[in-house]
Amino acid sequence: MIIEILKLLIIPGIFFLFTLALFYQWLDRRFLARLQNRRGPMHTGSHGTLQPLADFIKLLAKEDIEPEAVDKPVFRGVPILLSTISITALFFIPIWGVKAFVHFEGDLIFMTFLMTLIAILAFLGGWSSTNRFSTIGGLRAAMQTLGYEVPLSLAFIGPAIVAKSLSISKIVEWQASTGIWAIILNPLGFGIAIIALLAELEKVPFDLPEAETELVAGWQTEFSGRKLALLRFAFDLELVLAAGLITSLFLGGPAGPFYNIPWVGVIWFFIKTTIVVLILSNLRGLFARFRIDQMVSGCWKYLVPLAIIQIIFLQLVLG
Amino acid sequence: MDIIKWARIKSPWVFHFNAGGCNGCDIEVLASLIPRYDIERFGMILRGSPRHADVMLLTGTVTRQIKDRLIRIYEQMAEPKFVMAIGSCAMSGGVFQNCYSVYEGADKVIPVDVYVPGCPPRPQAIIDGAVKLLQKLAAGK
Incomplete structure (x- = not known):
């Protein structure tokens, strides 16, 4: 019992995920800065490694403004729910071995459900702020969900068909035991998942819900202090979640040479997620923002047919 | 060392308000974000x-119309908050000093922490002003 609680709090649990989230935020910012020929954070800790932590503590210590017109219960609930849901979703990702901390048959479907909840919470956060920028940002977040949700789910079905299981842990186990990564059979699905997760994360080509040049800060405009700290933390966790999901479903999770020895699996996981985070931030540096109509129609016109072609291809190959 | 103070010094997020100038200073503010000067090195991010x-x-210039x-x-910002007045106009009204509609400096309207002179100030001057603000924070307050 005590070991279980310690596990939950420290090693595959909250403390470890917190560190990982802050580290990936730093990696993302530094890599994007280098792509833009800048330096990025330099003077906080060694090469700015403590920058996300400094941002987090500063925001926690700042004044927390609640405008009079906001819908208070929802406005207070959104940041808390957003970060807890992100942490909950992360417990389904196998990090320290082929088995995740929590796993059951069908948790892939539960995962897509949690990711939809995250998008709906973004909408609720924008709606409850009753600020015109927040409202438009929240509506865009909901609109965007209509675009990327279907191709994302279709892309997740690919590895599930290959491994004949709807559990993330089982999919990783299958990849580890056979030595075949699902990306070999799902190259299209991998690309689609990366694009759709970029939209889920509200990163640059799809950052319409918080487009700062049009909407001040989108649905986050009214959040300040502790609430903003939790929102940013939730988004860092989501980055880990996105990278972890892609790694587990397509790149074999902690599988690699000698993955059965303790600590080796997590190193493989770490290397693979780092590569996925670098791909995500590379795409972020490469593209300019789409319009909302381009984004939604593009998802339905190109991503959904490609995802269906991917599944047909899988069925033909596997017979 | 006080950890909250450390965090505050290390991550001052900025936002940009043009009270009605000629856009010279605004271009210089934006220039301090570009690769050559890059104020993100000090943890400063431009927020909307x-x-x-x-x-x-x-x-x-802070005019009577923009005052409200x-x-x-200013009141929408969360405490602790700081103001940097950039350029001659924000400092003293500049060439519009004795104009009927112009306040002689932003400090007549809101408290100002750091003044950056110049018309327009160079990005280096803006970064220097930011560093002075951080030193002021580190010294106390």
Whole structure:
């Protein structure tokens, strides 16, 4: 019992995920800065490694403004729910071995459900702020969900068909035991998942819900202090979640040479997620923002047919 | 060392408010974000919303018409908040000093922490002003 609680709090649990989230935020910012020929954070800790932590503590210590017109219960609930849901979703990702901390048959479907909840919470956060920028940002977040949700789910079905299981842990186990990564059979699905997760994360080509040049800060405009700290933390966790999901479903999770020895699996996981985070931030540096109509129609016109072609291809190959 | 103070010094997020200038200072503020000067090195990010920001970069003459809006935006920022008056116009009214509609400096309207002279100030001067603000924070307050 005590070991279980310690596990939950420290090693595959909250403390470890917190560190990982802050580290990936730093990696993302530094890599994007280098792509833009800048330096990025330099003077906080060694090469700015403590920058996300400094941002987090500063925001926690700042004044927390609640405008009079906001819908208070929802406005207070959104940041808390957003970060807890992100942490909950992360417990389904196998990090320290082929088995995740929590796993059951069908948790892939539960995962897509949690990711939809995250998008709906973004909408609720924008709606409850009753600020015109927040409202438009929240509506865009909901609109965007209509675009990327279907191709994302279709892309997740690919590895599930290959491994004949709807559990993330089982999919990783299958990849580890056979030595075949699902990306070999799902190259299209991998690309689609990366694009759709970029939209889920509200990163640059799809950052319409918080487009700062049009909407001040989108649905986050009214959040300040502790609430903003939790929102940013939730988004860092989501980055880990996105990278972890892609790694587990397509790149074999902690599988690699000698993955059965303790600590080796997590190193493989770490290397693979780092590569996925670098791909995500590379795409972020490469593209300019789409319009909302381009984004939604593009998802339905190109991503959904490609995802269906991917599944047909899988069925033909596997017979 | 006080950890909250450390965090505050290391991550001053800025947002930009043009009270009605000629855009000279605004271009220089934006120039301090570009690869050559890159104020993100000091942890400064340009935010869109005053609710997220710690430091207001105020440029341009503060006119009677903008006064109410300026105070409203200032009050929307969360404590602790700081103001940098950038350029001659925001400092003293500049060439419009004795004009009927112009306040002689932003400090007549809202409290100002750091003044950056110049018409327009170079990006180096803006970064120097930011560093002075951080030193002021580190010294006390």
